[in-house]
Amino acid sequence: MIKYKSIRYVPIVGSYAVVRFVSKLALWVALILAATILLSATFAVPDNTPLVLKSESLPFTPKEFFIADVVDERADRKTVAHLIPHPAAGSAPSTTAQPVDLQGGGLNSLKQFISKGLHQDTKLRPITIRLKEMSIREMPAEQGRVEGKAVVAMEFELEREGEQVKLTAYKGGVRYIRSAKQGDVAEPALRQSLVEALKYLNTWMNKEAATNEKLASATKVNFVDYVAAIAHDTVFYAAERPLKWADFTGRPSKPSSFAASIFPSFSYEGQSEVINGVVHINLLVKTYMLPSSSWVKAGHLDAYALNHEQKHFDIVKLIAERFKKKITPEILSVADYNSIIQYHYIESFREMNQLQEQYDAETRHGLNQVAQEEWNRRIASELAAY
Incomplete structure (x- = not known):
């Protein structure tokens, strides 16, 4: 929202003074309207609304593990995304990305996503996720479009006999290109990246469970x-x-x-x-x-x-x-x-x-x-x- 300074004035008694005051008031109103039109055509409307990471049932059921804990080790734990805001009607696309976090914070959102989407059998092996990166970055692209990239990086450890045993690591993500006015693209990209990370863990565990000494x-x-x-x-x-x-x-x-x-x-x-x-x-x-x-x-x-x-x-x-x-x-x-x-x-x-x-x-x-x-x-x- 663009903010303007308020204009203060003092009334003057007399007919001539009133006419002059009305004329000045009309001039100020005209100037304000012109400035508003100019600024709205130049800048996009900011949108810092937090992203809501939606829950979904993951397309597999773990047979070798459950997620016992998630440890946030991201370099930036305050912001998950930097997104190009949607332009106002008739205005040009913005070239500056704005910081946007997940609703409830990145760590809590991820824990909730896993809790609601992944079957947890606590009789299986307890796995700790060390979250290294969970981010979305957007930047201007050609022809007024926006290019985005979601990245997820995790390390997986096994809790065994009071110690943390390093198992494997994953880093992957999703790229996308959207129109400047298109919305609801960043969150699905991040969600897909998280699903792929957990699918990787499930595949690795199924493959290694019978023959890997760590397991x-x-x-x-x-x-x-x-x-x-x-x-x-x-x-x-x-x-x-x-x-x-x-x-x-x-x-x-x-x-x-x-x-x-x-x-x-x-x-x-x-x-x-x-x-x-x-x-x-x-x-x-x-x-x-x-x-x-x-x-x-x-x-x-x-x-x-x-x-x-x-x-x-x-x-x-x-x-x-x-x-x-x-x-x-x-x-x-x-x-x-x-x-x-x-x-x-x-x-x-x-x-x-x-x-x-x-x-x-x-x-x-x-x-x-x-x-x-x-x-x-x-x-x-x-x-x-x-």
């Missing part, structure tokens, strides 16, 4: 013991194949009072795959001894001494079995199962070293035959249970 809901652990032919540098544990003195091919790195020494250990390798939304963790466990780091002195190659070294190897196997028992779906987190497995492996490795030291201390490195027999029974009994 997995449970874990399953599968263990395999590594069994291989004896190599020149490694002997892998096998119950049916006990150690032989021929497996001790190394030499002491420094003078030792012991008759023999063995270097046993265990390790694991892991791979994972997602099948029907479950992370299958496949762990390959290797229990082994290194011949080049294990040795025996001449004159001590008897069965009793070999049994003592075998029990060192058996202890490693025992710890490896305990480690496998610890790694269950109940202690694993879908979000970070690797760290949990690694932690328990380190703890098991520490337990292995402590048990080896205890074994040597109580048997006095095999010299205490009574203690040795007790350890023989203890180890055999526990291994049999596994």
Whole structure:
């Protein structure tokens, strides 16, 4: 609305003064009318009326997610649109876009649009939308037309185990050209852009739900013991194949009072795959001894001494079995199962070293035959249970 300054005047007594006053008044009225006609032909009528984002039922029903929250992270949260106003009758189109927001604000309008248009099953995966952009920009085009562009940008996150897991992102929109006098074009363009963003999320979730680890809901652990032919540098544990003195091919790195020494250990390798939304963790466990780091002195190659070294190897196997028992779906987190497995492996490795030291201390490195027999029974009994 164009505003004008009010004109103040003082009445003058007398016939001549009255005539002169009437003449001046007529002149002012004529000037005002002329200015009004000139200005209306030059400027468009401003229209800052907020846009009403209409609700509509979206053309799909989510089977993998519901929208738990929408977080507004737009750079400009005050205005959604900059629109060219409709010109007044007989006037030229405006070249200046005016700021226009959604009725109730951008964030509230979007939340209401989702609430009314999208079926929400809270038993499904909770998704957070981070709204990066939601805008409409218009500018003058050729032949008195107006060119518009609606843009929507969102990032989608999964709420899982108290953390936000980034899933995917979307940016898209709609372009349009309208006549200067045509209305009700901007809101449908924005609404279509929002529908396309949510359709993208639904399609992505349906495609990725069964195989994407970020969307997995449970874990399953599968263990395999590594069994291989004896190599020149490694002997892998096998119950049916006990150690032989021929497996001790190394030499002491420094003078030792012991008759023999063995270097046993265990390790694991892991791979994972997602099948029907479950992370299958496949762990390959290797229990082994290194011949080049294990040795025996001449004159001590008897069965009793070999049994003592075998029990060192058996202890490693025992710890490896305990480690496998610890790694269950109940202690694993879908979000970070690797760290949990690694932690328990380190703890098991520490337990292995402590048990080896205890074994040597109580048997006095095999010299205490009574203690040795007790350890023989203890180890055999526990291994049999596994």
